[in-house]
Amino acid sequence: MINLIKGRYSARQATTDTDIDRVQRLRGLAFDRSGGIDSDRFDALCDHVLIEDRTTNALVCCFRFLQFPDGREIGQSYSSQFYELAQLHEFEGRIVEMGRFCVHPDFSGDPDILRVAWGAMTVYVDANKVELLFGCVSFAGTNPVVYQDAFAALQERHLAPRKWAPMVKATNVIPFEKDVTIKRDAKQANLQMPPMLRTYLLMGGWVSDHAVVDHEMNTLHVFTGVEIATIPDARKRLLRAVAGSR
Template identity: 25%
Template sequence: MTVEIAEPNVVTETVLSTCRLPARRPAEVLGRIGSLETRLAVTNSEIDAAQAVRYRVFVEEMNAQIAPDAMRRRRDIDAWDMVCDHLLVLDTAIEGDSEEQIVGTYRLLRQDVAKGSGGFYSQSEFDVDALIARHADKQFMELGRSCVLPQYRTKRTVELLWQGAWAYALKHGISAMFGCGSFSGVVPEEHALALSFLHQNALVRGEWTVSAHEDQYRTMDLMPSEAVNARKALFAMPPLIKGYLRLGAMIGDGAVVDHAFRTTDVLIVLPIGSISGRYINYYGADAGRFAS
């Protein structure tokens, strides 16, 4: 996830021209369900196609505001793309090149890469530096830019995204994962039920405490606990955040409004040791559940 990082979403010809992968190497499939498979991008063309998927979801569907050059190119691009690994979900039933088969993507940034490259994307909104400093013996990984084309927003696709992230985390000895989870819109009060539920039931505590930066902090505790119906709150929650909760994730203190992407962000914190045994068993302690 980073070299000398420019401001998020600032795109320059230098950034675009230096985002280069080595020559094609064999693609290691991390998981497969039916015609869908997940693996890392292995060519620049695949990264470009993943950026096109992100553009369709974030800009065309969610009305995100990105840099003019990125708008012209119809790609969601920023400087982190140069250093991240790009996890893909492909539909192999689609005829054509792999670029045409990409239906979902995730961006992965390991701590060792971020440390030498300018930091994590989400540290512009949340004080993740303090969290990481508190765990000097652990290796963190940031998950970001998760998106799936509308017709593929199914349980199978979500399972494959997690399968890929889990296999990647095991391979690189990751101790904890974190990243922004987003609610649509820039008015946190419109999500009062879900945000209040998260604050009251899943808030980070103790050594995992992390907060939104003070100048961006928006309270999540918007309703009294007696008014929060858990079932309705979960129903109102974005599927990705709900999925993280099932895995055992915690939520940082405070939300942040991202005006460029027209979202209200919360920070997901998922220590590997907190992942529910049910899901470890489901995907396999060696990530072998859906491995090919």
């Protein structure tokens, strides 16, 4: 079980129906859901993580994990609704899908929340001997033009290895196109990427070669994976330092 404290914040796994209700209400707020609740059929199958402000007990961040013994069952994941993941059926180690990550709007500027989140993920990955962490990382809105530098950077430097590459399944997608005639702005590319994705990439993560347009969530999302064995040693030490801190 996750039980992590770092400064102002603590992370723990949900243990009660009340915890799940709080998670779904925060997601409803963060994702602007009508009725104030965000829930789906995967919630009952997942382990949910809550990050709370220790001084007020306010829920400031949440996300969930869905475990599979290997890649043969990845077709039962949330991400498989949008991506053809047949290539990953051959992945032999334990895999975990991380999803529905959100931060309370009042706390969105605090980088310590993301650090605690990655510390909690590290605890979970180590405890469950996970070998592949994957999920859909979202870009706000559905206009790809505002993310052209970021998408070009992903295409040029961060595509999935051919043997694991997710294929197109959704009907509405934005292919990443590498146009060598256009000069891209590396600084803008970095700024356009969600913080979660930037952290994945620092760990050696890789992405699909296209984004899916999700009008229900009002996002463009990109399949992202990171093989635990390939995370640079220095990055592993940093993550485990956070995971072990009090």
